[in-house]
Amino acid sequence: MEKHIEDYNYEPFADTEEYRKVNGDITRSWIQIMVERGVESLDRFLDIATGAGTMAQLFFEMLPANLRESAVFCLDQSAGALKLAKRRLEKEVDKLTLINSSIQELDLPPKSLDVAIWGNGIHYLNEEEQLKSLNAIKKALKPGGWFFFNTSFYEGARPEDTIPFYRTQVRNAVQFLRKQGVKRVKVEGKAEAAKFHPRSYYEELVGKVGLDLVDAQEFAADLTKEAWEHISSFQQYAAGALHGYPDEVASDAMKNAVEPAILLHGEVNENGNHFVTRKWLSISARRA
Numbered sequence: 259m260e261k262h263i264e265d266y267n268y269e270p271f272a273d274t275e276e277y278r279k280v281n282g283d284i285t286r287s288w289i290q291i292m293v294e295r296g297v298e299s300l301d302r303f304l305d306i307a308t309g310a311g312t313m314a315q316l317f318f319e320m321l322p323a324n325l326r327e328s329a330v331f332c333l334d335q336s337a338g339a340l341k342l343a344k345r346r347l348e349k350e351v352d353k354l355t356l357i358n359s360s361i362q363e364l365d366l367p368p369k370s371l372d373v374a375i376w377g378n379g380i381h382y383l384n385e386e387e388q389l390k391s392l393n394a395i396k397k398a399l400k401p402g403g404w405f406f407f408n409t410s411f412y413e414g415a416r417p418e419d420t421i422p423f424y425r426t427q428v429r430n431a432v433q434f435l436r437k438q439g440v441k442r443v444k445v446e447g448k449a450e451a452a453k454f455h456p457r458s459y460y461e462e463l464v465g466k467v468g469l470d471l472v473d474a475q476e477f478a479a480d481l482t483k484e485a486w487e488h489i490s491s492f493q494q495y496a497a498g499a500l501h502g503y504p505d506e507v508a509s510d511a512m513k514n515a516v517e518p519a520i521l522l523h524g525e526v527n528e529n530g531n532h533f534v535t536r537k538w539l540s541i542s543a544r545r546a
């Protein structure tokens with residue numbers, strides 16, 4: 259199993275009200291889909307790219323009592339993330355197993371899982387890695403087992419009228435870095451998360467490994483300044499948006515560039531706070 263010890267800074271974004279609301283709506287829809295199709299028991303559950311365990315926590319909070327899971331596996335390539343997930347979930351989950359591995363190397367017994375979820379992480383992988391991962395997930399699912407994922411990195415994630423916000427933020431961040439004398443270092447290929455595949459790409463992906471597509475839905479979240487500052491500080495996000503700059507300085511520059519961009523291009527909510535809407539795509543699939 260791979261070990262990555264690193265600073266992990268996704269949790270502040272995952273703890274914002276807006277993030278928990280949109281991801282809570284999505285996990286609720288996953289449970290509803292299973293209940294509507296007559297699922298009566300849920301024994302073994304896997305949370306892929308668990309991060310701070312947010313998706314698993316939201317999922318369990320909404321699970322009807324008769325569907326309580328008995329064993330939970332949380333997988334992440336970051337050891338720092340798994341520590342946070344353990345802290346968040348150990349009180350609520352009786353049997354918790356942490357797996358420090360990349361999803362491509364998933365190694366669970368065949369036909370052993372009832373549900374696998376993959377929140378906010380599939381877009382970091384290229385298509386070959388995604389297919390390898392989905393094949394491993396399918397193998398680990400019991401017949402009739404469920405696979406759910408979501409992403410806010412796809413073609414429809416940034417509504418047309420929000421594009422000026424992103425352009426201004428990146429332009430401000432680059433200017434800030436130039437003033438500091440920071441130069442672009444890596445210029446080869448785009449980061450995977452900077453490639454926004456169409457919705458149909460993700461709908462078809464599950465079919466490519468022989469899973470049945472059950473549902474695809476989009477959700478919207480109105481993200482305020484603090485949420486944008488948190489996500490812009492997340493190194494994988496900043497690296498995608500400011501490709502080619504050293505990670506730490508890219509995070510800082512992207513964070514500092516939020517305020518002027520959102521004041522210029524954001525809408526204003528009933529509390530007088532500026533926001534920019536982001537969309538999430540949610541996919542539900544099942545092993546025959």
Ligand SMILES: C[S@@+](CC[C@H](N)C(=O)[O-])C[C@H]1O[C@@H](n2cnc3c(N)ncnc32)[C@H](O)[C@@H]1O
Binds near residue numbers: 308312339378
């Ligand atoms: C944006 S966070 C999402 C965390 C959580 N699932 C959520 O939705 O709040 C993405 C997570 O994916 C993990 N990750 C990225 N690539 C991975 C891979 N190939 N295998 C396993 N974990 C990965 C990162 O370490 C990070 O914890």
